[in-house]
Amino acid sequence: MQDFDYCRPTNVAEVLALLRDGVDSKLLAGGQSLLASMKLGLMAPARLIALDRIPALRSSSEEQGRLCLGAMQTHGELAASPALQAWVPGLAQMAGHIADAQVRAMGTVGGSLANADPAACWPAGVLALGATLITDRREIAADDFFTGLFGTALEPDELLCGIRLRQPRRMAYLKFEQPASRFALVGVAVAQFDDGVRVALTGTSQGAIRLPAFEQALSRRFDPAVLQGLRVDENIMSADLHAGADYRAHLAVVLASRVVQQALEASE
Ligand SMILES: Cc1cc2nc3c(=O)[nH]c(=O)nc-3n(C[C@H](O)[C@H](O)[C@H](O)COP(=O)(O)OP(=O)(O)OC[C@H]3O[C@@H](n4cnc5c(N)ncnc54)[C@H](O)[C@@H]3O)c2cc1C
Structure with missing residues (x-):
């Protein structure tokens, strides 16, 4: 180095x-x-430029019916956060399954979102939740934040400060892990709101994306059965020595059904 x-x-x-x-x-x-x-x-x-001495980036707060996470909160801290567990338990569970204890103790939600790794969990989570990303100068909707492989809307001199979440009725995330790192070969996040359902997929060659056909079906009826017959195009999926694109596309459909079932069971 x-x-x-x-x-x-x-x-x-x-x-x-x-x-x-x-x-x-x-x-x-x-x-x-x-x-x-x-x-x-x-x-x-x-x-x-280390960000670890800036208290404003290290805490969560509730403002006007929204939960705001600090960019420097670690995966481990958020997994154990009573505020996040109460607000979106599925997202706290997602944070608790990232990598290993060492990575969870050091890695942050802001670092993960700014890095926009195509195999990372947080991008799918915030995209499904329709979160708002707050920087030093503006607010960016999650839909506009991710711009492709390791790409974000952040300017080179822009600091991601926090993430604002509205509360879904239900939310769950499920991934099929690459066993050595526990990165997602494929991960699917689903969030149901009063005004519809959002579904986000990680493991594509362009990073986290939404699945509009899955969203439309689930917005009509939140039931895994409505996903029967839907497909994910293998041409959009990553391919590497761990898994081919066709396998990942197949996994995405299987996980989408399972994550809806998980969200239903978690809210019973
Ligand atoms: C073995 C291993 C397994 C992993 N498994 C998973 C997994 O299963 N799921 C998953 O989601 N992730 C996984 N990760 C990634 C992990 O979540 C990292 O923590 C994350 O990608 C980067 O976060 P960080 O805080 O370490 O950021 P850093 O490595 O410090 O920074 C990453 C990038 O973001 C920029 N950056 C950081 N903070 C900000 C900010 N506030 N504003 C603007 N730019 C910023 C940095 O300049 C840098 O370019 C894994 C990592 C490892 C090493």
Whole structure:
């Protein structure tokens, strides 16, 4: 790994000033993806700006009937959060099944969303929930946030500060794990609201996406049976040594049925 400078600002204004001073910098959250990329030589920033000393990014709050998560809250913290467990238990469960205890202790929701790994769980979760991503300068609907493989709408000098969630009637997430890392080969999140159902899929070659045909069927009747006959196009799925695109497409349909059943059972 190449040498780099390291700094630990204590507020958002300091972070933004550092991001704009012309030094080639990267924000460091939990480091679980960024440091691995640097060790592999895929990235070599001149400076890391650590976000771990900024209290405003580390807590959840309830505002006007919405739950707001801090970008620097870790997967482990959110899995155990009474507020998240009460608000969207399915999302807390999703966080609790990310990777292993070490990754969950360090990795953050903000880092995962900003990284937009096509095998990650949080992008599917926030997309299904129709969450709002709050940055230092604007609010971005989850539908507009993910722009493709490892791509987001964030500007290079933009800080993701939090995630605002409305409360669904039901929500569940289910993934088929790659056994070594526990990343999702395929993951499906479903959320039912009074005004319809949203379904999001992770494991595609373009990152997390919604499945409109599944949403329409489930909005008419929230029952796994209505998904019979629906397909996911294998041309949109990732393919690698762990699984081919046709297998992933098949898994996506199977998981979609199961996750609806899981959401129904969880709310009984
Ligand atoms: C073995 C292993 C297994 C994993 N399994 C899973 C899994 O099953 N499911 C899953 O979802 N994830 C999984 N992950 C990924 C894990 O969730 C990481 O925590 C996550 O991808 C990155 O979060 P981080 O906080 O470590 O971010 P970092 O690695 O610190 O940063 C990632 C990127 O986001 C940028 N960034 C970070 N925070 C911000 C911010 N607030 N604003 C703007 N940009 C920011 C950084 O500059 C960097 O480019 C796994 C990781 C490993 C190592």
